Amino acid sequence: MATDGVDSKIDALKLTEEQPIASTGTSEQKVEGAQPTGKPGKKEKEAKDQKSASKSKGDKPAKAAKQQQQPKAKAAAQPELIGITVKKNEDLSEWYQQTIIKGDLLEFTDIPGCYIYQPGSYRIWEFIQEFFNKRIRKMGVKNCYFPLFISEANLQREKDHIEGFAAEVAWVTEGGKNKLEKRLAVRPTSETAMYSFYSKKIRSHRDLPLKMNQWNNVVRWEFKHPMPFIRSREFLWQEGHTAHLTEKEAGVEVRQILDHYAAIYEELLAVPVVKGVKTVNEQFPGAHYTTTVEGFIPAVGRGIQAGTSHCLGQHFAKMFDIRVEDPHQQVEEGKPRDRLYVWQNSWGFTTRSIGLMILIHGDDKGLVIPPRVADVQVVIVPVGVTAKTTDVDRAKLYDEVKGISDKLEAADVRVECDMREGYSPGYKFNDWEMKGVPLRLEFGPKDSANGVVTTSRRDQDGKSTLPITDLAKSIPELLETIQADMLRKASEEYASHRKIIRKWEDFVPSLNAKNVVLVQHCATGACEDEIKKDSSGTVEGQEVDVRAPSMGAKSLCIPDEQPEEVKAGTRCINPKCDREAKMWVMFGRSY
Template identity: 75%
Template sequence: MSTDEVADKMSATNIADEANKQGTVEGGKPHKKPEKKEKERKDQKMAAKSKPASNPQQAKNKASEPQLIGITCKKSEDLAEWYQQVILKGEMLEFTDVPGCYVYLPGSYKIWEFIQVFFNERIQKMKVKNCYFPLFITEANLQREKDHIEGFAAEVAWVTEGGKNKLEKKLAVRPTSETAMYSYYSKKIRSHRDLPLKLNQWNNVVRWEFKHPMPFIRSREFLWQEGHTAHLTEQEAGKEVLEILDHYAAIYEDLLAVPVVKGKKTANEQFPGAHYTTTIEGFIPAVGRGIQAATSHCLGQHFANMFDITVEDPNQEVKEGEARNKLKVWQNSWGFTTRSIGVMILTHGDDKGLVIPPRVADVQVVLMPVGVTAKTTLDTKEKLYNEVDELRRSLEDANVRVECDYREGYSPGYKFNDWEMKGVPLRLEFGPKDSANGVVTTSRRDQAEGKARGTIQVSEIATEVPKLLETIQADMFKKASDEYASRRKLVREWKDFVPTLNAKNVVVVPHCTGGPCEDEIKKDSSGQQEGQEVDARAPSMGAKSLCIPAAQPEELAQGTKCVNPKCGQEAKMWVMFGRSY
């Protein structure tokens, strides 16, 4: 299946939407934008696939049908179908009858809880306090900041009725909380002594976009944290922006074993209303696309002007009776979402299903008695199960999250497949022969069958299993990091730009950082240009700037021109471009 077909089937990867924005489709023919109702109809059709049967007899008949075990397609051949099977059969998520709104099952929500604990520990050391602001925002408050709301206007969900009564003033369901929170900041901050003010909330937001939803990656309702802080100086605000970005990178790399590139957004791609935006950018090898992983924004004094958040200058020397000058505070906002779970799944998952990094796995180890047959005596079976339970206690005492699988009526192969599909990092098998030899047999989820198996002495299980889990975590990150590094290609000439993208890479190019030039690159790399060589299997969407990498690959030689041959200006920075979710 071509990359275009994969993206179209995934109903979220943005190819059609990008073509619609440009007014063209592959081949350069005019493309009429689909009506919103048509997009809604497609969303509803997708959601209907996951609805329970309304006819009880139909549901009964479906339940009696033989269910296929495991993942039935290859990741490399049908990414869309693979992804849907993995998240459903791996029990990460369930669809609802509202398109773009999903049930986060314990398997995925536990990962979110690990992220919360990890991040809370770090921001609380920065003196950030958790709080909660209301879900609803008045229209008047939301409209106070025009530039900011323009970035969300098409996605705002509105409440117009309460019970049976029509509301006099409609309410917005928060797409983000700047306008909801900053009226409070204006009241709270009366003096420089009230600074810095650092608040964070863990909540849900709604963005009713009409792009096709994709579970975790793009949904209409999602979970996130949003931090909002106010500072006396730009230097203090800037220091925090980068500190938060480091914490975000650590969540991906230290917890989720997913590599990211830290950088700064270009003016074209920064957050609406921001002074500047810093970002971490991930990569999905299966489709060769970049993906924004999290952002930390310096808002500057923009919102302080809108909401009149001011203090007297504490450093000003004044004579008796003179008033001090008023200073606008400097503000930051930063956010991290459940998109991270989808990135993790797409990065590590394989043809057997999920592969969960040990540090965020709800179950790190499944302990499985094996070698029990119909001929096994009750005494032998009881002895074996007692030994398995002792192993479990030893692991739990070593703070390993372990579950025993005593299910009867299922073959070992079925149970192996079931746990592999759920991505449990390590399986321990223990049978009569293992008992006699004083060992447990190990099987690592992250490795191919031929390399996955080994043994650990029973006497060393409490020390060796935690070590092995850390080895798995490190190996998963190294594998993903090496893959991402190999797909970031330095491109110096335009003739290599599109072919390198088509080979499922992102490109790092010398660029002038100008907005119009960036728009031109996106258009000219879309496959719409006459005479442009484009792989027929490659997506027709153009490449946008992902970030200006903080770690520049090399110093730009004096006189280096922008990669865009139509630009002619001197390059200022190396900029990473790519097709993106």
């Protein structure tokens, strides 16, 4: 199933105009170029040696040492810095790598493109699972699991489908010490693995609809420049596969799932998306049609496919012979009814969503996590404790902090108290800000005397106070306000970067200004290809920014919400095209 995991048609990934992110097995420095072999370079070795030396000295607590990784090997002689050492708008590649590592979301391995999901990021994925499972179960979808390996014969049964994945398939050729007689594919998607089962399972119209979903991992091995969460060789996702009697029933489900995907982004991750339909050029191979939610990363001005729901039509049913008798056909007694091919859907959503959330909300201090998916929603930091504080006063303050924590836990707030000794409040503030905790409560002797806590929102600057007596009500309300404000801010920014363009001479300059564009288009594949080509280099009458990515703009989707009606006689935006425009299509440079 083609989803937001990998698009093999996209050019080699670059996060910024000049600098790709490439995993080479370390987390200590920015890689200055791609090393697809995964062998450590000189800078990596220096960083590892430095890390080992730091551990042997024992002059820092273990947790602090982990956070004090040096992102750039060239700075090895300088003191290690705990926080994010670069600004997001100056070096997005380095900022992103530091943010996910120092924020304890992810760790690199010695296999490029394969990562360790730490509890902080995996908890976000669990929130997504819980949210989505609740909704699809109401639709009658059952979770299941199919094997990781697919036989080559089964994979090759649908050649048009697998062609889109051919360069990305990883193969197993040996088992233990023995060569396999027939190699096995590590699943890039599960259509061919599951539909042989469907052809056995579905014997009658009474077996329909059949709705199954699995949460699993898949492997796609084509590209050379992995980017954590956004593009990786192994990633986590869910893939749903359903079978229906009619096209109408299948179509209703396609849209239900797309709405659920949009809800994950907007209700959980505070990330705005545009719902629409893929053009024929960009739809899933073998699909009847593909619907999509499209996100946007303002820092680089690129669109990003965020989740797809496909109506596969009867294509796979014919390939795997999934048929039932027509229950509505009137026939003479004793004569068989016609056998109908079922209508199938597939839909998928991946951990790419976490990367999109990070890139949209993160700032120069690190992560900014929306409250609904934050493992820790509130951290309480005791303040005002000095060398002159007596043991009795310290114990009293800590007991009050514990009491506040208990009150919040009883109100279903995920809270943590930072009682670490040997760390200043300022260190703790920076540490929790880097991890993106939505709300910090500071509590000291003065707060205790006044019966309040001091609040500091991660998404905004400034502090305020709240009465302790009201916390069970006011803190959950404040967390919901933070969630809403984060979505509002991101939505306004996305809207400001969707430009309506009516003249071709404005097309490329708008892309160079980090926008996606809405244009009136003929919706033909040849014209799309021409636009992609002409927006990737110098075109007569247009200046292409030399710092912009070399890739041209592709169609992102046909938005469900059209800006206006396309009037009869309106020409396609492409000056080389002599066709009439049929609809508004959103184009952009894309991951």
